[in-house]
Amino acid sequence: MKALYTAATGMNAQQTRLDNIANNLANVNTTAYKKQSAAFEDLFYEEVESNGGPEAQKVQVGGGVKLASTNRDFSGGALVKTSSALDFAIEGEGFFALETVEGEARYSRDGSFRTDSDGVLVNSQGLRVAGDISVPEEHNGLVLKEDGTLAALSIDGSGEEILGQLELVRFTNPGGLEALGGNLYMQSEASGDPQVLELGTTTNVRQYYLEGSNVDIASELIGMIEAQRAYELTSKVVQAADENLQTAVNLRR
Amino acid sequence: MSRDVYTAMSGAQATWKELEVLANNVANSNTTGFRAGRVAFSVTGEGEGPLGATTTTIDGVELSKAQGTLKPSDDNGHLALEGQGFFTVQAGDETLLTRDGRFSVSADGRLVDGAGNPVLSEGGPIQLEVGEDFVVDRDGLVRGSVSGELGKLKVAFAERLEAAGGNHYRALSDLQTSNDYGVFQRYLEGSNTDPMRSMVELVEASRYFEACQKAIQASDELDQRANRSGGR
Numbered sequence: 001m002k003a004l005y006t007a008a009t010g011m012n013a014q015q016t017r018l019d020n021i022a023n024n025l026a027n028v029n030t031t032a033y034k035k036q037s038a039a040f041e042d043l044f045y046e047e048v049e050s051n052g053g054p055e056a057q058k059v060q061v062g063g064g065v066k067l068a069s070t071n072r073d074f075s076g077g078a079l080v081k082t083s084s085a086l087d088f089a090i091e092g093e094g095f096f097a098l099e100t101v102e103g104e105a106r107y108s109r110d111g112s113f114r115t116d117s118d119g120v121l122v123n124s125q126g127l128r129v130a131g132d133i134s135v136p137e138e139h140n141g142l143v144l145k146e147d148g149t150l151a152a153l154s155i156d157g158s159g160e161e162i163l164g165q166l167e168l169v170r171f172t173n174p175g176g177l178e179a180l181g182g183n184l185y186m187q188s189e190a191s192g193d194p195q196v197l198e199l200g201t202t203t204n205v206r207q208y209y210l211e212g213s214n215v216d217i218a219s220e221l222i223g224m225i226e227a228q229r230a231y232e233l234t235s236k237v238v239q240a241a242d243e244n245l246q247t248a249v250n251l252r253r
Numbered sequence: 254m255s256r257d258v259y260t261a262m263s264g265a266q267a268t269w270k271e272l273e274v275l276a277n278n279v280a281n282s283n284t285t286g287f288r289a290g291r292v293a294f295s296v297t298g299e300g301e302g303p304l305g306a307t308t309t310t311i312d313g314v315e316l317s318k319a320q321g322t323l324k325p326s327d328d329n330g331h332l333a334l335e336g337q338g339f340f341t342v343q344a345g346d347e348t349l350l351t352r353d354g355r356f357s358v359s360a361d362g363r364l365v366d367g368a369g370n371p372v373l374s375e376g377g378p379i380q381l382e383v384g385e386d387f388v389v390d391r392d393g394l395v396r397g398s399v400s401g402e403l404g405k406l407k408v409a410f411a412e413r414l415e416a417a418g419g420n421h422y423r424a425l426s427d428l429q430t431s432n433d434y435g436v437f438q439r440y441l442e443g444s445n446t447d448p449m450r451s452m453v454e455l456v457e458a459s460r461y462f463e464a465c466q467k468a469i470q471a472s473d474e475l476d477q478r479a480n481r482s483g484g485r
Contacts, residue, residue, distance in 0.1 A: 002273045003275070006273060010282070013284075039285060040285070041353070041418070041420040042420060044418040050311055058415055059311050059312070060416050061273045061314070062274070062277035064280040065281045068368075170384060172360055176357075189360065191360060214327075227283065230448075233448055236279075237275060244269065
């Protein structure tokens, strides 16, 4: 009977993989979406008595497969040109630091910012961008400098006013960040503490750009084919186990 | 009862186990670094089985050494092995082997495997500075962007292995250093379950099981006839 259950774990695993692929494909146009992949590992092994003697390979029968983890791939997405001066894209590693109303830190790669009714720079969900940046009501354009400083050109053209600096952080293990949905991430024990990134070296922020999703449709489709065929293959094992059982039951005529 | 019933039964039992091993192989056909098992049968000598029958038993499950497909990955911590041997990781106080190179840098800067076990170089675990990037060359030499050379990954194998689950293997004989391998960064090695072979083995196992059933029934029939002729 074990073969039936073992094969069933395989069918479950392929189903999980398909769920993941479906989620990635659904987010193929989500700003700064980071694709996820399911990782699997083999289950415990049962030892069976053998005649092989102490020097032979052990007779171990595995119990199938289980989901080990879902990994997020933080590689960059393609940059998409926009017309808003408050759209920012991160080129390289790192996250924008945001703050909730309660003052908790949140992190995101989605730089589609706007100003709230008080002129404060917030993200699309209304979370404040760290660094207390306020945009004046009247200005002649906003300029982002290489080091992340945001400046407003004055109306009379006499100069510029420094509004503040975008704060970017990196994590030792970004894969360990807790995803909250809405393109937001939260620090966890696995991710380590945020480290402030200096802009202009390996990481740059581009104004008038947004980062696209990093989902690669072709490789997702290949994954889909793989998952589907593996599902079929395991279902054949279920069939074979069933037939064997039938054969065994029919021994007594 | 004739003893040939036991011969046929032992064949059916061994095939039943083979099907279980096959089911595990197929269930893990998408498991990173999985090594498929292959059942080895043997025949006991005459007179050793029940009623002195000759029987078939399973000798051992050999792990296939076939190379899994290397699949490109975007993750800098993902490593794949080509050739002989396994990556070595420290799990508690024992060293485990794995072909699953889904490694990452832990929050405290150590190179760890998917289960959080430190990955071993020839000089022990690999420790990176905060925020440090690293590259791994074909020989498994890890170089940090800040610290320089951090050590050569320990790639080892053993003649006798035991599957420990979680994509880990335990050495049952002495660990030997492999000289015949290549490390590929930003790649992962797929499972080495061969779908084609699995299907053939599946068909074979089913048919052999059926054949054993027929043999049992035939033996039964002979016994029946013998009973009848004896009763006349």
